[in-house]
Amino acid sequence: MSDSGGALPRRVVPLFAVACGAAVANVYFSQPLLVTIGDDLAMSPALVGAVVTLTQAGYGLGLFFLVPLGDVVERRLLVVAQLALLVVALALVATARTAAVLLAGMAATGLLAVVTQTLVAFAASLAPAERRGRVVGLVTSGVVVGILLARTVSGVLADLAGWRSVYAVSAALTAVLAVVLHRVLPRGRAGSSLRYGRLLRSTVSLFARDQLLRVRGLFGLLVFAAFSTLWSSVALPLSSLPHSAVGALGLVGVVGALAAGVAGRLNDRGLSRRTTGVSLALLAVSWLPLAWTPRSLWALIAGVLLLDLAVQAVHVTNQTLIHARHPDAGSRVIGGYMMFYAVGSGAGALAATSLYAAAGWGAVCVLGAGFSCLGLGLWVLEPRWAADRAEAVRQ
Incomplete structure (x- = not known):
């Protein structure tokens, strides 16, 4: 079942959720602070843009190079070590006096924030x-809340005490979480005896051999491409509104975290395929009210609720199924799956912002609906592919 020695006490699950949310938020704190950071450190616009790029790049590298370690290293030790190093990276950012130090700290912060996925795999195991x-579902809800509230929290803290306070407070919180998790997480043993190089290669081979992993990875890519299509560009047609009103949309999106728990319970009842299909249909439908965004704030709110509920339901279903498929390689399959997520998020953001500049909000909604409908089409075809594969194996 697990590489850890004990079962997961119910009281510890909320702590996993809080730790996941706090860790992943560090990837997004900088986004509303870029102008202020650039002015403080006299950074050129190109260097300011590199803050987000390096943080995201660090996170992507961590997914491939660090998360799989959860299958060979005792997970309690790995989690605490990553959190301790994350404290150092955050302190480096908070005290940076040059652009070079800041960028190095941001890259390290992104790299170490993947402790979020180590915690998800740990909780599942x-x-x-x-x-x-x-x-x-409950742990993933913490991730969702962390992502959506990160920008709001960083903006409030920066207004109160400057941008450096955001990273100083996060470093202090992360240090507390490291101490608490060290005390409450169950001790365990190391998992697989694979050498590091073979461990990384096995991550790739798992997805190459297993159709379920590939299909669920594609679902993740498409739903997060749709998610990123919305959240990377929604502020553009709302430029006439106050920044606080646009930022409040993140609070609306938090309601989507409720879908994570519901989807988890449906998966435990064996309804994963139905949950996926209904969620993908809702995702496609969400772009109808979203298309009215420039004319109706209520339509925007309805669309955001539908989209976030659908995305989180599919995400939880994906993670539950792939971990159950390979419980002894839980960290590798979660890390590999999140690579699909990263590709989808990046593609959605790049395509949406470019398309908005060329053709406006309506074209962005068509793009998001296209990603959603591709996911629904994949869901329709999945049983046929599985049947064809089973027939080929029998022959």
């Missing part, structure tokens, strides 16, 4: 099979 979906 500790949960009993009949509760695994619910546990993954």
Whole structure:
């Protein structure tokens, strides 16, 4: 079941969720602070843009190079070590006096923030099979809240005490979480004895051999491409509104975290395929009210609610299924799956902002609906592909 020695106490699940949300928020704190950071450190516009790029690049590298370590290193030790190093990286950012130091700290922050995925895999491995979906759902809800509230929290803290306070407070919180998790997480043993190089190669080979992993990775890529299409560009047609009103949309999106728990319970009841299909249909439908964004704020709110509910439901279903498929390689499959997520998020953001400049908000909505409909089409075709593969194996 797990590389850890004990079951997951119910009281520890919220702590996993808080730790996940706090860690992943560090990837997004800088986005509303870029102008202020650039002015403070006399950075050129190109260097300011590199702040987000290096943080995201660090996160992508961490998904491939660090998260799989959870299958060979004792996870409690790995989590605490990553959090301790994350404290150092955050302190480096908070005290940076030059652009070079800041960028190095941001890259390290992104790299180490992947402790979020180590925690997701850890929680899934500790949960009993009949509760695994619910546990993954609750922990994922913490990730969702962290992502959506990061910009709001960083903006408020920066207004109160300057941009450096954002990273100083996060470093202090991360240090506290490291101490608490060191005390409450169950001790375990190391997992696989694979050498590091073979461990990384096995991540690739797992997805190459297993159709379920590939299909669920594609679902993740498409739903997060749709998610990023919205959130990377929605501020553009709302430029006439106050920044606080646009930022409040993140609070609306937090409601989507509720879908994570519901989807987890449905997965525990064996309804993963139905949950995926209904969620993908809702994702496609969400772009109808979103298309009215420039004319109706209520339509925007309705669309955001539908989209976030759908995305989180599919995300939790994906993670629950792939971990159950390869429980002894839980960190590798979660890390590999999140690479699909990263590709989808990057593609959605790049395409949406470019398309808005060329053709406006309506074209962005067509793009988002296209990603969503591709996901729904994949869901329709999935059983046929599985049947064809089974027939080929029998022959």
